[in-house]
Amino acid sequence: MSTTSSRPTDLPRRRIALLIVAVTLILVAGGLFTWRQARLAASAAGYAPPPVEVSAIHVEPETLPRALTAIGSLQAVQEVMLATEVPGRVVAIRFEAGQEIDASAPIIQLFDGPERADRAAAAARLKFAGIQHERSRSLAPTGAEPRQLLQQREAELAQAQAALQQIEARIAQKAVHAPFAGQIGIRRVNLGQYVNAGDPIATLTALDQLHVNFSVPQQHLSKLRMGGEVQVRSDAAPGLAFTARINAIDPVVAADTRNIAVQAIMQNPDRVLRPGLYATVDIVQPPRDGAILVPTTAIQTSASGDSVFVIKDGKALLVPVHTDGEVGERTVVESGLAAGSLVVTTGQLRLQPGAAVALAPAATGDQ
DSSP: OOOOOOOTTHHHHHHHHHHHHHHHHHHHHHHHHHHHHHHHHHHHHTOOOOOEEEEEEEOOOEEEEEEEEEEEEEEEEEEEEEEOSSOEEEEEEOOOTTOEEOTTOEEEEEOOHHHHHHHHHHHHHHHHHHHHHHHHHHHGGGTSSOHHHHHHHHHHHHHHHHHHHHHHHHHHHTEEEOSSOEEEOOOOOOTTOEEOTTOEEEEEEEEEEEEEEEEEEGGGGGGOOTTOEEEEEOTTSTTOOEEEEEEEEOSSOOTTTOEEEEEEEEEOGGGOSOTTOEEEEEEEEEEEEEEEEEEGGGOEEETTEEEEEEEETTEEEEEEEEEEEEETTEEEEEESOOTTOEEEEESGGGOOTTOBEEEOGGGGGGO
């Protein structure tokens, strides 16, 4: 009986064959990977993304009106709370609330019966003193009466005149008249009511002219001048602007706010505005020539500052800019943007610096 066994030389040969196969597989796999990467690189190099469609406008320098804005309030040039000088009972009311009245128009009348009686007595004494004075004046030159008596009659006549004037002044205090023309307010007294001196009757306001009171920070003092133009706007008259002129600048700066109080005077046509209203005040400044303005939507804001996309040679360039406030829906560009630049206004959120751009058809007419 015989036993079959492998020869010692078969094992090394098998290992060599397996090694050759493994190396061959690695080389093939590596070649395939290299070939694929080369294909991908060639494909990427030959691909160009389509241009991004944007809207853009050419910016040109323009003259920009300027104004310093403040918040103020309106005040009547002439306004007073009507009141009596002496106490008394109201016997007549000669106005209606909201009525337009003329200067010196009667407002109310207090009871003045005793004063009128006193005036009648004083008038009688004055008449008698006048007669006595005439008699002495005719007799004194002839010596029929002493000159000393004539001097006494003259003093009595002057005293009688003063007494009558005093009573007439007391009667005048019983009546209240309008010191100026204007519109009278809501009535605060009733017929038959007893009022004390100083009790309010009604307000009287002249609405043809108004004062505009406002304040500005101290750094703007050089921008204020007497007679300077001021534009006034109020929510009570939407869409309307009123012209006023500065008539007073407080000589002292407020110690707590470091603001300067300013007052302007304005006409109030058709009594549109009323005292007490808040108003927006624009202090007109000399216009700024050569200003560059872009739509506010064109401004890109980031931590590094403001910037805009500018189109040059069909490419989008990101340009840093410095802004100086807004005018309506546009922003003033202080520096960084040249006149004539083509600035992207919409579609910039999809842009990257250097990206190709195409103008939207709607923007073609604006170029």
